[in-house]
Amino acid sequence: xxxxxxxYLRAARGExxxxxxxxxxxxxxxxxxxxxxxxxxxxxxxxxxxxxLACEVTMQPIRRFHFDASIMFSDILVPLVPMGAELSFGKGxxxxxxxxxxxxxxxxxIKKIEPRExxxxxxxxxxxxxxxxxxxxxxxxFAGAPFTLSSYWVEGGKPDPFANLKGMMYHxxxxxxxxxxxxxxxxxxxxxxxxxAGADAIQLFDTWxxxxxxxxxxxxxxxxxxxxFSGLKHLGVPTTYYAKGSMHLLPExxxxxxxxxxxxxxxxxxxxxxxxxxxxxxxxxxxxTVLLGSEETIRRETRRILxxxxxxxxxxxxxxxxxxxMTPISSVEILxxxxxxxxx
Ligand code: CP3
Numbered sequence: 001x002x003x004x005x006x007x008y009l010r011a012a013r014g015e016x017x018x019x020x021x022x023x024x025x026x027x028x029x030x031x032x033x034x035x036x037x038x039x040x041x042x043x044x045x046x047x048x049x050x051x052x053l054a055c056e057v058t059m060q061p062i063r064r065f066h067f068d069a070s071i072m073f074s075d076i077l078v079p080l081v082p083m084g085a086e087l088s089f090g091k092g093x094x095x096x097x098x099x100x101x102x103x104x105x106x107x108x109x110i111k112k113i114e115p116r117e118x119x120x121x122x123x124x125x126x127x128x129x130x131x132x133x134x135x136x137x138x139x140x141x142f143a144g145a146p147f148t149l150s151s152y153w154v155e156g157g158k159p160d161p162f163a164n165l166k167g168m169m170y171h172x173x174x175x176x177x178x179x180x181x182x183x184x185x186x187x188x189x190x191x192x193x194x195x196x197a198g199a200d201a202i203q204l205f206d207t208w209x210x211x212x213x214x215x216x217x218x219x220x221x222x223x224x225x226x227x228x229f230s231g232l233k234h235l236g237v238p239t240t241y242y243a244k245g246s247m248h249l250l251p252e253x254x255x256x257x258x259x260x261x262x263x264x265x266x267x268x269x270x271x272x273x274x275x276x277x278x279x280x281x282x283x284x285x286x287x288x289t290v291l292l293g294s295e296e297t298i299r300r301e302t303r304r305i306l307x308x309x310x311x312x313x314x315x316x317x318x319x320x321x322x323x324x325x326m327t328p329i330s331s332v333e334i335l336x337x338x339x340x341x342x343x344x
Contacts (some may be wrong), residue, residue, distance in 0.1 A: 001135040003200065008069040011236035012201055012260050012266045014281055014314045020306070021068035023140075024332070024341050025242075027061040028073050028321030031329070034060050044089045048074050054125040055132060057243040062137055064329070065336060069138040069316075070203070071124055072194070076144030076205055077152060079190050082112050082118035083182075085153055093157070093296045100156040102164060104175045110182050117194040123197040132199030141199030143191050145206035145228075145241075146183035147221050150176070156247055162211055169220060176220065184224040188231040202232060203240040203262070210245030217249050222256065229257030240283055250275045265320030269308040281314030288319045292333040298331055302338040 001011065007021040017252070019041035029035055035057055038047060047053045079096050081087050086098040101107060116123065128141050149161035156170055168176045189204050208329075209221060232239055241253060242262030253261050253275055261280055263272055272298040290294040290301045290327055309315040317339055323332075 004089065006068070006120060006136055006138045006200070009200060009238060010318065012240070012281055014259075014279065016311055016314055018311075019340055020315045020317045022317035022336065023067040023069040023071065024061075024319050024323050025071070026065060027065075027071065028057045030325035031325065031327040031332075032064070032268075040195075044075075045078075045087070046063055049079055049121055051125040051128055053344055054122075057130040058125075058129050061138060062133065062277050065332060066134070068302055069140050071142060071203070072122075072127065072129055072156070072199065073139045074122055074125070074142075076142070078148060079113070079115070079143065080149060080153060082111065082113045083186060084109060093097045095152060096157045098155055098156065100164070101150070101153045101179060101258075102168070104172070104342050105177055107179045108288060110179075112182070113186060113189070115186075115190045119190065119193070123193055125201055126194055126197040130200075132236075138200040139198060140201050140203050140240075140322065141194030141197075142203040142205060145204050145209065145221075146180040146187060146224050147212070148206050148208045149183050149187075150179050152207045154179075159208055162208075166211075168266055169216060173220075179226045180220060180267065184228055187228050191232055191298070191344060193233075194233060195237055196307055199237070201238045202235075203242060204228065204258070206243040206326065209243035212249070214248055214252065219252065222252060225256040225258075230270055233257075238281075240319055242283070254280065254307075256306055260314075260316065264316065265321065269315070270312070273309075273312050278313040280317065281311065283316040283318050285318065285320040286335070288324050288327070290334065291319075292321070292324065293326045293331075295334050298334045299338045302335055306339070 004091045011021045032094050041344050053072045058070055062070050077087055088096050133139055155164045229239055240260035240262050241256050241258035244264045247267045263284035265285050269282055286305055290298055336343040
């Protein structure tokens with residue numbers, strides 16, 4: 001199949017389909033027994049850093065479900081390591097960064113990276129993934145948005161309750177802007193290298209953007225997002241921007257320059273369509289928790305989402321956030337059967 005014919009890429013460019021393409025955020029991961037088997041032998045970062053293993057776990061959900069897109073297996077925090085972050089993933093704790101960023105001198109110490117050197121192993125994985133994937137499955141490369149990356153680095157891990165991050169935003173705005181700009185520069189270089197290595201599309205994850213009030217989003221986040229999406233334009237691949245819990249920011253997201261806007265489960269797709277206009281492709285937005293329920297609920301909620309779009313514009317089916325580790329495989333099969341009429 002020619003690249004232009006891939007369902008995911010056609011939908012991301014605005015074509016409408018009765019049966020939209022579908023993939024799931026965190027589709028490679030702990031709900032898959034074959035993933036857990038690999039994680040018994042190797043740490044999470046080992047899997048991210050080893051091209052054979054990263055490629056293998058990327059392929060696992062495609063073999064089972066033949067999703068329309070595959071997302072490279074890595075983590076948004078991986079590129080922070082060559083920039084100087086001391087990153088670890090404790091058992092059950094999520095990410096920890098031991099050297100936090102709190103001041104101008106911390107920001108000054110952040111290293112500028114050349115991804116083709118320091119992240120060679122990730123680029124190698126992407127090459128392997130593209131070579132192994134079926135011709136009709138698009139490969140998505142991704143990065144964290146600067147605001148979300150900064151939230152982990154400033155807080156030193158799960159950014160809750162965001163006191164240090166918001167403190168920097170309100171009380172050291174120049175330092176904060178400088179931090180976002182450094183991260184933004186990395187994101188453009190890194191994503192460009194991923195596309196060069198074989199990624200067919202790009203997704204930017206801005207998981208925590210929703211904690212910002214609209215005026216702060218406009219002041220701090222929008223400028224760096226605009227520079228990222230305009231810096232990626234020349235690559236000619238479709239781009240997606242995903243932000244969780246961000247309905248109040250939807251009108252601003254239109255100004256990011258992304259082709260596709262990923263929505264979490266809180267935002268009705270028909271309302272988002274009115275705010276974003278027919279030319280913006282929507283991605284989402286089944287609540288991941290629905291997949292823990294009965295077949296009837298899964299089918300009903302899936303149909304509801306499909307009818308909310310109702311041919312009003314481009315749509316890529318996804319969850320509103322990552323698939324939960326306790327999700328039964330059979331739930332994913334039911335979801336796919338409801339969308340496609342078959343599961344693989
Ligand atoms: O979607 C995919 O299948 C591709 C791989 C992927 C992972 N993380 C693998 C992962 C992607 C795209 C991410 C993005 C990511 N990572 C985000 C943005 C999206 C989101 O979820 O909001 C964020 C905020 C992170 C940071 C991160 N990584 C956290 C907070 C955690 C711990 C939370 C958890 O679910 O345990 C991780 C770990 C992580 N990243 C796992 C996976 C498969 C679980 C690791 C394991 O096997 O133990």
